[in-house]
Amino acid sequence: xxxxxxxWDDLRVALxxxxxxxxxxxARRLGVSHATVFRRLGTIERRLGVRLFERGRSGYVPTxxxxxxxxxxxxxxxxxxxxxxxxxxxxxxxxxxxRLTTTDTLLMGLxxxxxxxxxxxxxAIELExxxxxxxxNLSRRDADLALRPTRSPPEHLVGRRLGDIAQAVYVRRGxxxxxxxxxxxxxxxxxxxxxxxxxxxxGAACRIDTLLGMFAAVRDGLGRAVLPCxxxxxxxxxxxxxxxxxxLATGLWLLTHPDLRRVERVRAFMAxxxxxxxxxxxxxxxxxVD
Numbered sequence: 187x188x189x190x191x192x193x194w195d196d197l198r199v200a201l202x203x204x205x206x207x208x209x210x211x212x213a214r215r216l217g218v219s220h221a222t223v224f225r226r227l228g229t230i231e232r233r234l235g236v237r238l239f240e241r242g243r244s245g246y247v248p249t250x251x252x253x254x255x256x257x258x259x260x261x262x263x264x265x266x267x268x269x270x271x272x273x274x275x276x277x278x279x280x281x282x283x284x285r286l287t288t289t290d291t292l293l294m295g296l297x298x299x300x301x302x303x304x305x306x307x308x309x310a311i312e313l314e315x316x317x318x319x320x321x322x323n324l325s326r327r328d329a330d331l332a333l334r335p336t337r338s339p340p341e342h343l344v345g346r347r348l349g350d351i352a353q354a355v356y357v358r359r360g361x362x363x364x365x366x367x368x369x370x371x372x373x374x375x376x377x378x379x380x381x382x383x384x385x386x387x388x389g390a391a392c393r394i395d396t397l398l399g400m401f402a403a404v405r406d407g408l409g410r411a412v413l414p415c416x417x418x419x420x421x422x423x424x425x426x427x428x429x430x431x432x433x434l435a436t437g438l439w440l441l442t443h444p445d446l447r448r449v450e451r452v453r454a455f456m457a458x459x460x461x462x463x464x465x466x467x468x469x470x471x472x473x474x475v476d
Contacts, residue, residue: 197259204256295417352430352472366391415472
């Protein structure tokens with residue numbers, strides 16, 4: 187075995203391969219090339235004098251030694267992330283980077299002007315926006331804050347409910363009100379909407395895996411769909427068919443990790459967003475465009 191011991195980067199590589207099951211998946215997670223991961227794995231195995239992974243049909247499978255190293259890496263990663271959160275929690279400056287994860291529809295239909303106003307008020311805070319329909323792991327610091335429509339926010343996070351998002355049926359203005367349905371693809375993960383449609387419609391002629399995609403499809407005449415009122419009411423090309431659907435209302439939550447709630451820039455952003463959305467509560471509820 188090489189005299190040089192393991193370093194943190196070695197553990198990160200082993201953990202990424204174990205969790206993704208492939209060199210390409212590990213490369214994407216680590217932000218490096220496939221060749222770099224392959225080379226690093228070879229170096230680690232030579233240094234330890236043991237094979238860590240076997241390549242099979244399903245990808246890279248850890249050997250017993252690989253499982254042990256990945257488990258160690260996972261524990262170390264959790265400790266590193268916890269230390270980062272605790273240290274970040276002591277940051278009292280209205281400066282630095284603030285990473286927010288949210289959905290494409292919220293960013294397009296609601297957030298952009300609010301973020302612009304926040305940047306004008308706090309120019310020393312650099313915003314990073316991760317647009318995704320998946321809830322990032324705030325414990326691992328994938329993001330500092332998450333703004334999400336959800337009926338059951340994770341219990342290990344803290345935050346506040348900023349309102350309720352109303353949804354209703356919309357169609358392209360002037361189109362037949364009984365036109366075909368545009369529905370959510372299963373990857374969208376909206377079980378309540380899928381159940382509502384299954385009970386009331388014969389099925390969708392088109393399924394799309396993002397709400398923004400459904401919005402565009404209805405706007406361009408592909409059919410009718412259930413859409414968030416804050417997004418669809420502001421589009422002149424659309425008209426609403428009936429009142430918001432009560433059983434499809436979803437809470438809008440702003441969430442963070444408990445270790446970060448006292449960080450000054452996190453506190454400032456949460457207060458700013460709460461104030462801004464309070465002025466837009468009627469729009470969220472589908473009661474009109476502000």
